[in-house]
Amino acid sequence: MSRPLLMIALFxxxxxxxxxxxxxxxxxxxxxxxxxxxxxxxxxxxLWLSDLFYRALANFTMERVEGAVCRRQSALYEKxxxxxxxxxxxxxxxxxxxxxxxxxxxxxxxxxxDECVDIRYPLKGxxxxxxxxxxxxxxxxxxxxxxxxxxxxxxxxAWKTILGWADYQDQVPRNLFHxxxxxPDGCSALDLQTSLQREFDEAFSPEQFKTVVRVDxxxxxxxxxxxxxxxxxxxxxxxxxxxVLICCCAxxxxxxxxxxxxxxxxNGEVPSTFLYEFSFIESIKTLLKFNxxxxxxxxxxxxxxxxxxxxxxxxxxxxxxxxxxxPKFMENIYVNGPAIMVTSMNIVDPFFFISGFIMxxxxxxEFRKKKDESVWxxxxxxxxxxxxxxxxxxxxMMAITAHIVPHIGDGxxxxxxxxxEAEICKNYWWTNxxxxxxFIEVKYQCLLVSWYLSCDVQFFIxxxxxxxxxxxxxxxxxxxxxxxxxxxxxxxxxxxxWTKRDGIDKFPLPSLLFMRNxxxxxxxxxxxxxxxxxxxxxxxxxxxxxxxxxxxxxxxQTVVHSGTLAMFTFFFWVHLYGFxxxxxxxxxxxxxxxxHSTISHCTxxxxxxxxxxxxxxxxxxxxxxxxxxxxxxxxGKLSYPILLVNLTVMVTSQSSQRLPVHMSSRYAFEAYLxxxxxxxxxxxxxxxxxxxxxxxxxxxxxKGKVLSRRPKMEHRSKKQLPEAVxxxxxx
Numbered sequence: 001m002s003r004p005l006l007m008i009a010l011f012x013x014x015x016x017x018x019x020x021x022x023x024x025x026x027x028x029x030x031x032x033x034x035x036x037x038x039x040x041x042x043x044x045x046x047l048w049l050s051d052l053f054y055r056a057l058a059n060f061t062m063e064r065v066e067g068a069v070c071r072r073q074s075a076l077y078e079k080x081x082x083x084x085x086x087x088x089x090x091x092x093x094x095x096x097x098x099x100x101x102x103x104x105x106x107x108x109x110x111x112x113x114d115e116c117v118d119i120r121y122p123l124k125g126x127x128x129x130x131x132x133x134x135x136x137x138x139x140x141x142x143x144x145x146x147x148x149x150x151x152x153x154x155x156x157x158a159w160k161t162i163l164g165w166a167d168y169q170d171q172v173p174r175n176l177f178h179x180x181x182x183x184p185d186g187c188s189a190l191d192l193q194t195s196l197q198r199e200f201d202e203a204f205s206p207e208q209f210k211t212v213v214r215v216d217x218x219x220x221x222x223x224x225x226x227x228x229x230x231x232x233x234x235x236x237x238x239x240x241x242x243x244v245l246i247c248c249c250a251x252x253x254x255x256x257x258x259x260x261x262x263x264x265x266x267n268g269e270v271p272s273t274f275l276y277e278f279s280f281i282e283s284i285k286t287l288l289k290f291n292x293x294x295x296x297x298x299x300x301x302x303x304x305x306x307x308x309x310x311x312x313x314x315x316x317x318x319x320x321x322x323x324x325x326x327p328k329f330m331e332n333i334y335v336n337g338p339a340i341m342v343t344s345m346n347i348v349d350p351f352f353f354i355s356g357f358i359m360x361x362x363x364x365x366e367f368r369k370k371k372d373e374s375v376w377x378x379x380x381x382x383x384x385x386x387x388x389x390x391x392x393x394x395x396x397m398m399a400i401t402a403h404i405v406p407h408i409g410d411g412x413x414x415x416x417x418x419x420x421e422a423e424i425c426k427n428y429w430w431t432n433x434x435x436x437x438x439f440i441e442v443k444y445q446c447l448l449v450s451w452y453l454s455c456d457v458q459f460f461i462x463x464x465x466x467x468x469x470x471x472x473x474x475x476x477x478x479x480x481x482x483x484x485x486x487x488x489x490x491x492x493x494x495x496x497x498w499t500k501r502d503g504i505d506k507f508p509l510p511s512l513l514f515m516r517n518x519x520x521x522x523x524x525x526x527x528x529x530x531x532x533x534x535x536x537x538x539x540x541x542x543x544x545x546x547x548x549x550x551x552x553x554x555x556x557q558t559v560v561h562s563g564t565l566a567m568f569t570f571f572f573w574v575h576l577y578g579f580x581x582x583x584x585x586x587x588x589x590x591x592x593x594x595x596h597s598t599i600s601h602c603t604x605x606x607x608x609x610x611x612x613x614x615x616x617x618x619x620x621x622x623x624x625x626x627x628x629x630x631x632x633x634x635x636g637k638l639s640y641p642i643l644l645v646n647l648t649v650m651v652t653s654q655s656s657q658r659l660p661v662h663m664s665s666r667y668a669f670e671a672y673l674x675x676x677x678x679x680x681x682x683x684x685x686x687x688x689x690x691x692x693x694x695x696x697x698x699x700x701x702x703k704g705k706v707l708s709r710r711p712k713m714e715h716r717s718k719k720q721l722p723e724a725v726x727x728x729x730x731x
Contacts, residue, residue, distance in 0.1 A: 045207035049134070049162055050099050056196075056203035057097040062183055064198070065191040073123050073184035087119050094125070094182045101325065103161050106660065108178045108323035113412050113658045116182035117223040124185035128192050128220040129412050132200065134175045135210045136163050169508035170334035170582055172327035180412060189217040218415045227406035227419055232426075236403040240396075243689055247278045254279040277700070283692040287637055287684075290630045298615050298627045299354050300636025302608075306350045307639055311646055311679060313347065315672040318650040320512040322413065323660035330509055330663070339579035340572070345505035345525060348452060349534040349604035351639075355456055356538030357612065359463050360470075360546075367471040375468075382464050385702055390453065390640075391433070392694035393686055397644045398432060398446060401425045405648060409656045417655035421446075438526040442516055448647050451526040458528045459535040466539065481540055488532035489598060495530065496590075496597040499523075503593030504578045504600065524597065537605040541612055548617050555618040567610045571603045641683035641691055649679045 045052065062074040080088035095111035110129070119125030162174045183192055193215040200211040254276050276282055291297075320330055333341055363382055402425035406418045425446035431437040435458065438451040445451065462484065470477025496503055505525045524530045555563075578596060580586065614620065615627070653675055661667065 045159065045209060047207070048158065049102055052203050052207065052209075054098045056199040060097070060181075060195070060199055062187050062191060062195050065187065065195055067186070067188065067191055069186035070184065070188070070191050073186040076123065077184055087121070087125075090115055091119055091125055091182045094127075095180050099177065099179070102174060102177075103158060104325075105172050105174060105327035105331075106325045107172065107174065107176060107327075108325070108660045109180065110178070110323060110412065110659055111180035111182065113180065116180075117221065119182075120223070124222045124224070126183050126185040126187065126220055126222045127412055128181050128183060128189060128215055130179050130181055130192065130196060130219075131214040131216075132177045132179055132196070133212045133214075134162070134177075134204075135212065137208045137210075168584060169506065169510070170584070171331050172509050178323070185222045189215040189220045192220070216416070218419065219412065221412065221415065225415075227415075227422070229407070233403045233407070236399045239399075240689075243278075246275075247280055247689055247693070250275045250278040251280040254281050274697075277697045278693040280688055282696070283688045286692055286696075287634060287687065290633050292628050292630075295616060296358075297633050297636075298612075299358065300633045301627045301629070302350060302354065302611075303636045303639045304632050306347065307635075307642055308676075309344075310347055311642075311676055312672055313341075313344070314646055315650055315675055316341070316668065317507075317512065318647075318654045318675075319661075319663065319668060319671065320509075321514060322654045322657055324663045325660040326663055327509070329665075330512075334509065334582060337579065339576050342507070342582060343504060343575045343578035345507070346531070346601055346604065349531070349601060350608060351452075352456065352459065352531065352534040353538035353541075353605060353608040356459065356463060356535040356540075357542045357608075359460065360467055360539055360542035363464065363467045364471050367468055379464055379468055381702070383461055385699070386460055387435075387457065388698045388702070389695050390457070392698075393641060393644055393691040394432065394453065396686065396690045397648065398425050398429050401447060401648060402429070405652060409652055411656040411658055413657070414655050417651055421651075438528060442526070445516075445526075447644075448516070449643055452643065455526075455528040455531055456535075459532060463535070463539055466536075470543065478543070481536065481543070485533070485536050485540060488529070488536055489602070492524070492530050492533075492601060493594045493598040496524070497594040500588065500590055501593065501597070502581060503596035504581050506581065530597075531601060533601045534605045534608070537602075537609065541609050545613065545616055548613065553617050555614060557618070557621050560614040560618050560620065563610055564614065567607045571607050574599055574603045635680070638680065638683045638687060641686040642679055645682040645686060646675075646679045649682055650675050653678065 047055070061078060063071055063078065065071060065074075077088055077091065081092055093112075094115040096109050099109045100106065111127075113127050116125040116127040181192065181196075193213055196215070197211070197213040200213060204211050258281075324330075366382070367378060402422045406415075406422045409418060424444060428437075428440070428444045428446050431440055431444070432446050432450045432453075435454040437445045437447075438454040438458075466477060466481050466484065469480050495501070501524060574596075578600065581593070581596075620627075653671075
């Protein structure tokens with residue numbers, strides 16, 4: 001071989017050796033990467049979640065339970081199922097063994113409730129809504145970085161969507177499922193729980209996963225399961241029937257008397273009697289009474305506007321606490337807003353402000369007149385009058401919740417939603433009568449709105465003392481009120497800072513599955529010492545307005561409107577800032593939370609003070625007409641009945657649903673409009689039958705007024721009177 005050829009061969013061999021070494025290194029890297037992928041894949045089950053469910057449920061049977069009746073009925077079911085007997089096939093097909101839509105959050109696999117419970121012979125079908133939670137092995141990380149696009153999961157494994165979605169306050173957990181199952185009525189909830197747990201353990205243990213099955217007895221129903229028709233139920237119906245009968249009889253008698261007066265020489269006012277306090281004519285007349293020039297109409301407008309937003313929030317609570325098939329609708333609100341929907345838990349503060357403002361105008365004149373009476377009587381009478389005015393309608397709603405509502409609905413969730421509320425009211429109604437329901441545990445609070453009334457009465461009692469001191473000695477009254485306002489502002493700051501609470505009343509999505517959980521997670525929401533600022537700020541504003549009117553202070557329209565714009569800007573800025581507390585993994589800054597806790601309860605106060613001061617001193621020009629609309633004033637009079645009935649109406653309208661609903665903005669708005677109408681209809685009934693008749697009756701009895709008087713005829717001209725009446729008058 002020539003020398004050049006030898007050199008070429010040597011160079012080629014060296015090059016080949018280098019290439020082989022590089023290839024070996026690359027091969028080692030590729031191998032390591034593949035091994036890493038295999039190691040990561042080993043953490044993921046080989047089967048998809050729905051397949052594991054099907055493995056556990058395809059041949060599910062209740063024949064291995066301890067109960068003899070359950071085993072016998074299960075064997076009968078299996079025998080008839082093999083022969084394709086109609087009732088057995090209906091029992092089998094009424095529930096789903098292969099869940100779908102898990103990645104989108106369709107965690108309610110409810111089956112067909114009515115097909116199950118309609119089975120009556122040879123055994124009864126029993127529908128149970130079970131809870132199944134999937135728990136991954138310890139030490140495995142299934143977290144992933146999710147973008148703000150709820151549909152963008154990148155290349156993440158599907159199991160990570162299920163297991164990495166479980167612990168965030170802005171997401172519905174995907175690892176907690178509600179499965180509707182149809183079983184024989186001879187089987188108990190414990191039998192089902194034991195059987196399901198056994199089947200799921202066998203199906204999931206090969207994948208080193210754990211499941212926890214829970215079946216609450218209240219979620220198991222047969223068609224004949226009804227809330228007991230006991231003596232309190234009959235008594236409640238009799239009382240309401242008697243009230244309606246009295247109102248109808250009083251109205252009929254009143255109407256006949258009016259017609260008789262019009263057809264006789266006695267054309268004066270119809271005499272008032274005890275019976276007419278229950279007349280629909282009198283109650284409707286009071287409801288429709290309207291004075292266009294009354295300045296208090298401003299507060300009616302304010303009440304109605306606030307109540308509209310309160311009812312919308314309550315409706316969203318009612319919708320979200322029931323099964324829905326696309327929780328991404330809610331999750332999008334928590335991620336992209338509007339922020340005001342999750343940061344306005346203090347939206348009832350305007351009612352506290354109005355209550356504090358109005359009480360001074362109602363009490364100051366009376367306190368200045370009563371100089372000879374004892375202090376205790378002067379102070380106790382307004383409190384007694386207010387409590388007695390609130391109690392009849394309040395007691396009526398407690399009785400309806402405890403004894404009537406459980407009987408007017410049906411469905412897989414109905415007992416959980418209404419029966420438990422009824423039992424709470426039966427056992428803890430006395431806390432409402434004492435107006436201390438905001439200080440007991442929320443799980444014992446009868447009526448979810450009772451915390452507000454307890455706070456309002458507690459504020460009112462303190463306010464009566466402040467007004468009395470102020471009317472007797474202005475300086476001492478101002479010092480006392482200033483001290484109370486100082487405490488009401490500083491206490492939220494100190495308590496939040498000391499206990500390291502959140503600076504905003506949150507309602508995380510997982511807690512919305514049960515409405516009481518919202519209050520349970522917010523220690524600051526129901527406490528009166530955390531919410532006193534708007535009430536006593538409103539009381540202080542009434543003192544200020546009295547001085548401004550004496551000095552005839554008036555602002556220009558430029559100042560009024562620019563100030564209003566500034567106050568609304570402050571209001572929205574504070575509430576929009578609260579959205580940062582929902583950010584994931586945000587560090588906890590105690591001072592930030594304490595400041596926001598204090599300032600957030602001052603937003604409606606500052607806005608209300610400016611609006612009130614501007615309106616009563618200078619007016620709002622052309623906008624004045626918006627505050628003097630008859631229809632709005634009438635709706636404002638229904639604020640208290642609406643407060644009492646709204647959650648009951650909304651819960652009953654949603655709690656009979658059999659399947660998850662597809663949530664959308666349109667569906668939510670249409671459902672809200674329907675419930676808004678139903679709430680006002682129920683409020684009108686409560687107003688006419690209970691609230692207004694008893695309000696008039698107790699007011700007259702407490703003030704010792706005579707309920708029967710002679711007709712007033714002085715307002716008629718003598719020329720209009722018949723000659724016979726003239727002769728009688730001469731005589």
